[in-house]
Amino acid sequence: MIKIIEKYKLGPGMNFALLDAPLIAESAEPGQFVIVTIDEKSERIPLTIADFDRENKTISIVFQEMGKGTHRLANMQAGDFLYGVLGPQGNPSVIHENKDVIIIGGGIGIAPVFPIARKLTAHGNRVTSIIGYRNKDYVFWEDKMNAVSSSLLIATNDGSYGEKGFVTDLLKKEIESGKNIDEVIAIGPPIMMKAVSDMTREHSIKTIVSLNSLMVCGMGMCGACRVTVNNEIKFTCMDGPEFDAHQVDFNELMQRLGTYKNDEQKCFEDWQEENNGC
Ligand SMILES: Cc1cc2nc3c(=O)[nH]c(=O)nc-3n(C[C@H](O)[C@H](O)[C@H](O)COP(=O)(O)OP(=O)(O)OC[C@H]3O[C@@H](n4cnc5c(N)ncnc54)[C@H](O)[C@@H]3O)c2cc1C
Ligand code: FES
Structure with a gap:
């Protein structure tokens, strides 16, 4: 379980979250991402590591509310726990010098x-x-x-x-x-x-x-x-x-x-209905 330390809106539908993730923070590099799961049944949401702090053992994610997964994530607050955060995934950015x-x-x-x-x-x-x-x-x-x-x-x-x-x-x-x-x-x-x-x-x-x-x-x-x-x-x-x-x-x-657009829309609408639009 990964704790959300801080969470706030950056703008319309845009969210920032600071996560307590010592192992990921230790080895994260620019360009890499994590896969976030909210609970044991939720879909897996890939999100780029927007920042990391090795000293404080945290990583930051910034995400836009798109469908059910990211709206659910946006509804979470500081103090809540994520079921899983897998990473760092992917290859780091290649950084040249003096260019x-x-x-x-x-x-x-x-x-x-x-x-x-x-x-x-x-x-x-x-x-x-x-x-x-x-x-x-x-x-x-x-x-x-x-x-x-x-x-x-x-x-x-x-x-x-x-x-x-x-x-x-x-x-x-x-x-x-x-x-x-x-x-x-x-x-x-x-x-x-x-x-x-x-x-x-x-x-x-x-x-x-x-x-x-x-x-x-x-x-x-x-x-x-x-x-x-x-x-x-x-x-x-x-x-x-x-x-x-x-x-x-x-x-x-x-x-x-765009392959699953209709299914994603339906899934989001069903979820909104179940949760009274929240
Ligand atoms: C490597 C990587 C890094 C990403 N980093 C960020 C980030 O830092 N911030 C951010 O806001 N978004 C990021 N995304 C996109 C983000 O993963 C999708 O917006 C999110 O998965 C949508 O899920 P949903 O359930 O809210 O929406 P859904 O209703 O499921 O889908 C809405 C749209 O999002 C896209 N999408 C859906 N599922 C996935 C999926 N599993 N993987 C990728 N795209 C999907 C599709 O275009 C889809 O039409 C990243 C994607 C990848 C692959
Ligand atoms: S997401 Fe499964 S092979 Fe890349």
């Missing part, structure tokens, strides 16, 4: 880019962070991202905070400014990662994305997380979650993510 790196986080994807940006900066890289939100109500972790970036650029879709537009608009400006860019790392909705990948491919800029494919076991046994990378089948949980963006079949990824 010019652009880090891109979209929405909830800003949380997983934070530890990557922190480690890149600690290894002497010059990190330009571009983060994008729907509007000003969704802004979170601006201060944390600022602390680990050489420069921080912010966009909101409606222009209510930072520049109006998408992260790709800001990326385009950075590319057109002619400054050196050794690598781009992007985490966010698949459609955003695809748009970043399409843009950087044109300029031959190496780009890494972290894939959020459907996952069940998280340890290479079920095949649910199958993705096509460079025309080969890969398992996101074992071979990823980070891949060379220019080799990822994003259309297949997005199509597979």
Whole structure:
């Protein structure tokens, strides 16, 4: 059982939780994730390790309420116990040294880019962070991202905070400014990662994305997380979650993510009804 030490809302439908997880905190690295189970019957929810503190033996997760699993998790409070947290799973981010790196986080994807940006900066890289939100109500972790970036650029879709537009608009400006860019790392909705990948491919800029494919076991046994990378089948949980963006079949990824949409919706509605909409 894993205790929730702290839990609060970061914005509409967005939650932060600090977990007492000494063994995971001890070995976690940026880029890795955990599989959370709420009780013995609940589904398994893969979530990126948004932060870890080896001294205090804690890890942080940041999650968006999507369906039944994440809504149930959002209803839990500090002091509650999770049935299980498996991890750290997946391969850590590959961190180079002394490079010019652009880090891109979209929405909830800003949380997983934070530890990557922190480690890149600690290894002497010059990190330009571009983060994008729907509007000003969704802004979170601006201060944390600022602390680990050489420069921080912010966009909101409606222009209510930072520049109006998408992260790709800001990326385009950075590319057109002619400054050196050794690598781009992007985490966010698949459609955003695809748009970043399409843009950087044109300029031959190496780009890494972290894939959020459907996952069940998280340890290479079920095949649910199958993705096509460079025309080969890969398992996101074992071979990823980070891949060379220019080799990822994003259309297949997005199509597979929607496979169970109707069942998920029905499951969520049934659960809401059983719980009087809470
Ligand atoms: C490696 C990895 C890291 C992730 N990190 C985060 C994170 O840090 N924060 C965050 O908010 N979300 C993250 N996700 C996505 C998160 O796991 C899903 O939003 C969650 O599982 C949805 O469950 P649900 O029961 O609430 O929704 P459901 O109603 O079951 O599904 C809603 C949608 O979420 C996706 N989804 C459903 N089940 C899964 C599953 N088992 N695995 C992956 N996607 C699923 C599908 O697109 C689905 O249509 C991550 C996914 C992966 C694979
Ligand atoms: S989630 Fe089961 S093989 Fe990857």
